[in-house]
Amino acid sequence: MKRSYVIKRIVYAVFIFFVVLTLNFFIPRIGVQDPAERYYPPQGGMSTIEYEIIKQFTREQYGFDVSTFQQYVRYLQGLLRLDLGTSLRSGSPKVTTLIAQRLPWTLVLSVSTLVISLVIGLLCGTLAAWKRGRWQDTLLLNASTISVALPSFFIALMLSFYLGFRLELFPAYTNPNMVAQFDWGWGAIRMVFTNAALPIMSMSLGGIIGYSQITRNSVIAVTNEDYVITARAKGLPQATVLYKHVLRNALLPLATSIGMNIGGLIGGAIIIEQVFNWQGMGTLFLEANSTKDYPLMMGIMLFLSAFAILANLVTELLYVILDPRVTVGDKR
Amino acid sequence: MADTVLEVRNLKVAFPCSGGVIRAVEGIDLDIHRGECAALVGESGCGKSVSALAIMKLLNTPPAVCRADKLQLDDLDLTHLPDRQMERIRGKHMAMIFQDAMTALNPVMTVGKQIDEIYLRHSRLSRREARQRTIKALELVGVPEARSRANSYPHQLSGGMRQRVLIALAFACVPKLIIADEPTTALDVTIQAQVLDVLKNMQQVHGVSALLIAHDLSVVANMADTVYVMYSGKIVERAAMQELFVEPLHPYTHGLLASVPRISDDRQPFVQIPDAVPHPMRKPTGCYFHPRCPRSSDQCQQRMPRLESLDHEREVRCWHPLRQPHEVRS
Ligand SMILES: Nc1ncnc2c1ncn2[C@@H]1O[C@H](COP(=O)(O)OP(=O)(O)OP(=O)(O)O)[C@@H](O)[C@H]1O
Ligand code: SF4
Ligand SMILES: [Mg+2]
Numbered sequence: 062m063k064r065s066y067v068i069k070r071i072v073y074a075v076f077i078f079f080v081v082l083t084l085n086f087f088i089p090r091i092g093v094q095d096p097a098e099r100y101y102p103p104q105g106g107m108s109t110i111e112y113e114i115i116k117q118f119t120r121e122q123y124g125f126d127v128s129t130f131q132q133y134v135r136y137l138q139g140l141l142r143l144d145l146g147t148s149l150r151s152g153s154p155k156v157t158t159l160i161a162q163r164l165p166w167t168l169v170l171s172v173s174t175l176v177i178s179l180v181i182g183l184l185c186g187t188l189a190a191w192k193r194g195r196w197q198d199t200l201l202l203n204a205s206t207i208s209v210a211l212p213s214f215f216i217a218l219m220l221s222f223y224l225g226f227r228l229e230l231f232p233a234y235t236n237p238n239m240v241a242q243f244d245w246g247w248g249a250i251r252m253v254f255t256n257a258a259l260p261i262m263s264m265s266l267g268g269i270i271g272y273s274q275i276t277r278n279s280v281i282a283v284t285n286e287d288y289v290i291t292a293r294a295k296g297l298p299q300a301t302v303l304y305k306h307v308l309r310n311a312l313l314p315l316a317t318s319i320g321m322n323i324g325g326l327i328g329g330a331i332i333i334e335q336v337f338n339w340q341g342m343g344t345l346f347l348e349a350n351s352t353k354d355y356p357l358m359m360g361i362m363l364f365l366s367a368f369a370i371l372a373n374l375v376t377e378l379l380y381v382i383l384d385p386r387v388t389v390g391d392k393r
Numbered sequence: 394m395a396d397t398v399l400e401v402r403n404l405k406v407a408f409p410c411s412g413g414v415i416r417a418v419e420g421i422d423l424d425i426h427r428g429e430c431a432a433l434v435g436e437s438g439c440g441k442s443v444s445a446l447a448i449m450k451l452l453n454t455p456p457a458v459c460r461a462d463k464l465q466l467d468d469l470d471l472t473h474l475p476d477r478q479m480e481r482i483r484g485k486h487m488a489m490i491f492q493d494a495m496t497a498l499n500p501v502m503t504v505g506k507q508i509d510e511i512y513l514r515h516s517r518l519s520r521r522e523a524r525q526r527t528i529k530a531l532e533l534v535g536v537p538e539a540r541s542r543a544n545s546y547p548h549q550l551s552g553g554m555r556q557r558v559l560i561a562l563a564f565a566c567v568p569k570l571i572i573a574d575e576p577t578t579a580l581d582v583t584i585q586a587q588v589l590d591v592l593k594n595m596q597q598v599h600g601v602s603a604l605l606i607a608h609d610l611s612v613v614a615n616m617a618d619t620v621y622v623m624y625s626g627k628i629v630e631r632a633a634m635q636e637l638f639v640e641p642l643h644p645y646t647h648g649l650l651a652s653v654p655r656i657s658d659d660r661q662p663f664v665q666i667p668d669a670v671p672h673p674m675r676k677p678t679g680c681y682f683h684p685r686c687p688r689s690s691d692q693c694q695q696r697m698p699r700l701e702s703l704d705h706e707r708e709v710r711c712w713h714p715l716r717q718p719h720e721v722r723s
Binding site for chain 2: 286287288290291292293294295296297298299305306309310313383384385386
């Protein structure tokens with residue numbers, strides 16, 4: 062039954078999310094050091110009593126004054142109110158506020174990267190499969206060999222240097238002061254062709270080649286299936302066979318890999334964002350890391366995990382529409 | 394002959410691959426008359442499917458290399474027909490039924506849609522009309538509740554039903570020729586008989602010529618008029634079904650017949666032809682069958698015999714057939 066499959070997937074996703082948030086809570090607490098001491102190391106010229114008062118005050122402020130279990134309950138209660146806690150930076154901003162501020166910037170990069178790599182990857186992969194063994198195919202093979210050897214930050218640096226500084230085609234970095242004023246709508250679209258162009262290019266390259274490879278291999282595998290011969294035996298023209306019988310089946314493995322990539326896409330932006338001084342989630346995470354801002358780090362981690370789990374769930378549910386066989390049970 | 398629906402002359406198929414060339418089909422001739430059912434019989438790997446695909450011009454070239462002196466379907470000369478025009482003939486004038494209906498049907502498309510496609514391609518019908526034809530076609534091959542079954546996906550049907558769908562698909566445009574490549578090997582024995590009945594019935598009702606491919610004679614016994622016995626890429630014997638059963642002439646055919654278990658005949662034990670088919674890249678010299686043949690002589694090991702006619706309608710490729718050409722039967 063379709064519905065039982067859908068329910069099963071959703072329950073499973075919720076379960077995984079629960080496991081993740083629990084780990085996310087407990088792992089940072091494995092450290093034996095008193096967090097208050099970590100934030101305020103003992104300084105000279107302060108009496109023991111004064112220091113104890115400060116530590117106690119700090120514990121209360123950050124919620125370490127109760128048992129770990131109580132902290133866990135509080136953490137869960139906070140989550141229910143969509144509250145990820147308070148950052149340690151000055152002004153004590155809410156973690157959710159910080160994430161909300163940076164998220165659109167990362168979304169611009171990752172959504173356009175996904176769309177661009179999918180569209181180009183599909184076209185190139187199908188072409189390579191169609192022209193199997195000819196130069197188009199060989200080109201793809203060589204390109205993927207090279208791209209495996211080139212890390213994405215290297216590509217980012219090269220693009221930034223040549224297209225950004227030398228040719229001045231696109232801005233090579235972004236002014237950090239722009240963060241607060243994200244403009245949904247035309248502003249975001251214009252950004253794709255200006256400030257975001259180089260980061261998107263650097264991030265897309267690997268995706269284009271990855272999706273091309275998957276598409277190529279899966280199209281070739283499907284081309285040899287019996288039902289494709291049946292379709293040709295019916296007298297259908299080549300293009301119809303490719304479009305109606307080959308691609309529809311060849312896209313199934315692609316759907317799975319998209320689901321797995323979406324989660325990584327936001328995380329993968331960390332390095333690229335650094336290269337272009339892009340004020341997204343990646344940069345936020347690195348900032349949190351260098352200032353030992355644990356609530357912020359935990360918040361970002363949890364958010365990214367939730368995003369990845371959600372992306373996987375969506376692809377799994379998409380499968381129900383794409384592949385009628387899924388309804389029989391868990392066939393994969 | 395005006396009454397010949399399929400005429401194949403000297404059909405050859407080779408697959409060049411690393412380490413040599415696989416000569417899968419080495420110059421076969423076939424003649425199938427109107428309304429006739431011919432059978433192509435031989436062990437696994439002897440080149441039956443490749444021949445069928447070559448006749449349909451469905452082999453991918455490359456890798457395959459196909460040659461034929463003549464390939465004629467009724468009044469259509471297909472010998473040098475370009476691919477674009479073959480597309481108009483496949484499905485309409487010649488159709489094929491594949492071995493395994495599970496893999497031969499697209500898993501993500503309803504069976505109805507897959508049959509609709511062939512009507513939409515070859516006749517000017519609207520989608521509605523095409524679907525009506527599809528339902529009729531499914532009813533003809535004995536699919537119950539055809540209207541709702543048409544909306545099922547292949548995996549939702551039983552093996553027998555799927556094979557019926559393939560038969561409906563092949564007969565959709567009432568072609569001149571149907572090639573059925575081991576249409577029942579993927580099925581249970583009881584279902585096999587039912588599906589063969591449907592096939593035979595459809596073939597006779599529509600007066601369609603058929604080429605039925607099988608690896609043993611028991612499957613074709615009730616259906617075929619003429620039998621071509623194939624061994625390692627070559628035709629080794631051709632005869633009318635009745636005559637072949639009464640008196641096989643080629644030692645290989647004899648072995649094939651002896652390996653068919655017969656209920657009435659318990660005098661002879663179940664006979665198996667020893668050893669296996671030669672590897673297609675390392676075929677023996679002389680007669681390909683000599684390493685396994687009980688009658689083989691020195692001559693057999695050196696020279697390949699020709700396909701000689703005996704009587705009027707029989708041919709055999711053997712130096713020492715079970716009956717010599719000059720022996721006249723009463
Ligand atoms: N695409 C291919 N590339 C290389 N060799 C091939 C290819 N297709 C078939 N062959 C070879 O051609 C020979 C004949 O194969 P074919 O499929 O026609 O056998 P068959 O008589 O149909 O056997 P079966 O009863 O198993 O279906 C085999 O030896 C096979 O290895
Ligand atoms: S030619 Fe010789 S080896 Fe070949 S089948 Fe006849 S008797 Fe046997
Ligand atoms: Mg076969």
